[in-house]
Amino acid sequence: MSDAMIQITNIKKHFYITEGFLFNKRKIAMKAVDDVSLTVQKGEIVGIVGESGSGKTTLARIILGLIKQTDGSVTINGTDMNRIGRNALKKMRRDIAVVFQDPASNLNPRITVEESIMRPMRIYGVPLKEAKIRAREVMEKVKLDACYLESYPHQLSGGQLQRIAVARALAVRPKIMILDEPTSALDISVQAQVLNLLLDLQEEYGLTYLVISHDLNVIRYVSDKIAVMYLGKIVENGPAEEVFLQPKHPYTVGLMAAVPIMNPRLRGTKVPLLGGETGSLIDATPGCRLVSRCIHVTEACRKISPELIEISKGHLTACHLYNEK
Ligand SMILES: Nc1ncnc2c1ncn2[C@@H]1O[C@H](COP(=O)(O)OP(=O)(O)OP(=O)(O)O)[C@@H](O)[C@H]1O
Numbered sequence: 001m002s003d004a005m006i007q008i009t010n011i012k013k014h015f016y017i018t019e020g021f022l023f024n025k026r027k028i029a030m031k032a033v034d035d036v037s038l039t040v041q042k043g044e045i046v047g048i049v050g051e052s053g054s055g056k057t058t059l060a061r062i063i064l065g066l067i068k069q070t071d072g073s074v075t076i077n078g079t080d081m082n083r084i085g086r087n088a089l090k091k092m093r094r095d096i097a098v099v100f101q102d103p104a105s106n107l108n109p110r111i112t113v114e115e116s117i118m119r120p121m122r123i124y125g126v127p128l129k130e131a132k133i134r135a136r137e138v139m140e141k142v143k144l145d146a147c148y149l150e151s152y153p154h155q156l157s158g159g160q161l162q163r164i165a166v167a168r169a170l171a172v173r174p175k176i177m178i179l180d181e182p183t184s185a186l187d188i189s190v191q192a193q194v195l196n197l198l199l200d201l202q203e204e205y206g207l208t209y210l211v212i213s214h215d216l217n218v219i220r221y222v223s224d225k226i227a228v229m230y231l232g233k234i235v236e237n238g239p240a241e242e243v244f245l246q247p248k249h250p251y252t253v254g255l256m257a258a259v260p261i262m263n264p265r266l267r268g269t270k271v272p273l274l275g276g277e278t279g280s281l282i283d284a285t286p287g288c289r290l291v292s293r294c295i296h297v298t299e300a301c302r303k304i305s306p307e308l309i310e311i312s313k314g315h316l317t318a319c320h321l322y323n324e325k
């Protein structure tokens with residue numbers, strides 16, 4: 001049996017927008033996620049990095065079942081989420097918890113921290129007494145004093161709120177945590193504390209994490225593997241250090257060059273930064289989506305969308321530069 005905890009295969013998500021007036025009106029598909037496949041093994045931390053609008057959150061929402069994909073399948077712990085009944089689906093959903101970016105929007109401002117932490121447990125049928133005990137337990141796990149259980153969100157700092165969001169996610173005893181920009185709203189020292197906490201919890205509970213961030217420092221710090229997204233597609237995917245130190249795809253090379261301090265090998269060397277504008281998700285060009293920004297562009301790049309191919313063990317990239325070899 002496979003050890004895959006999350007397996008997404010050929011996922012597409014098109015949002016339809018209307019263009020034009022009256023009789024010229026037409027619907028255009030915006031390909032927010034375009035044929036993405038990704039596997040996260042049990043106990044692994046996979047980071048998804050990519051610039052704003054590349055489809056990271058859309059992918060997370062599909063895995064969470066908050067929106068339905070246009071095409072493709074999501075398999076969680078061996079179960080195809082498209083092929084199970086409503087009750088089984090509800091049960092499976094308990095295995096996946098989520099923490100979003102904005103600490104304030106993670107919690108309802110009108111209810112106390114304790115009620116916030118207990119709410120998902122109560123929905124899943126945990127008796128009140130047990131839920132109260134677990135709320136205290138998870139507060140301890142995220143290193144917050146139980147006295148904050150009586151507080152309201154506006155009485156707490158961003159770092160405390162994000163710890164509480166983690167505590168609430170943990171309370172339902174998930175197997176998978178999806179962390180969408182979990183520390184982006186925090187200042188750098190608090191960011192480090194929350195990341196270390198997340199790493200400790202992952203180890204203690206043997207959790208599987210999918211971490212989404214546009215912050216390369218965060219992704220490098222936490223991830224075992226990294227998937228790089230650009231305009232709805234995964235352009236590179238591989239072991240974290242390898243992707244950082246030997247990026248292959250021109251987009252990843254450009255991303256890494258934008259943070260030379262992090263990457264000792266690039267320090268002092270002049271790597272061209274990515275120029276040009278980000279392409280469009282509506283653009284129906286058949287070729288690679290990076291053509292307008294890539295310095296290696298050839299005729300093939302304009303015509304054929306490159307497939308992800310393995311260039312070394314577990315390291316894949318979708319670029320014609322490597323197809324020719
Ligand atoms: N409900 C929706 N309706 C229409 N378009 C949407 C919807 N949700 C997302 N999109 C579009 O899909 C694209 C991908 O959005 P998404 O939020 O997944 O990006 P992201 O990579 O998470 O970006 P960020 O780093 O800014 O959070 C964007 O162009 C966005 O405008």
Ligand SMILES: [Mg+2]
Pocket residue numbers: 056057058
């Ligand atoms: Mg997002």
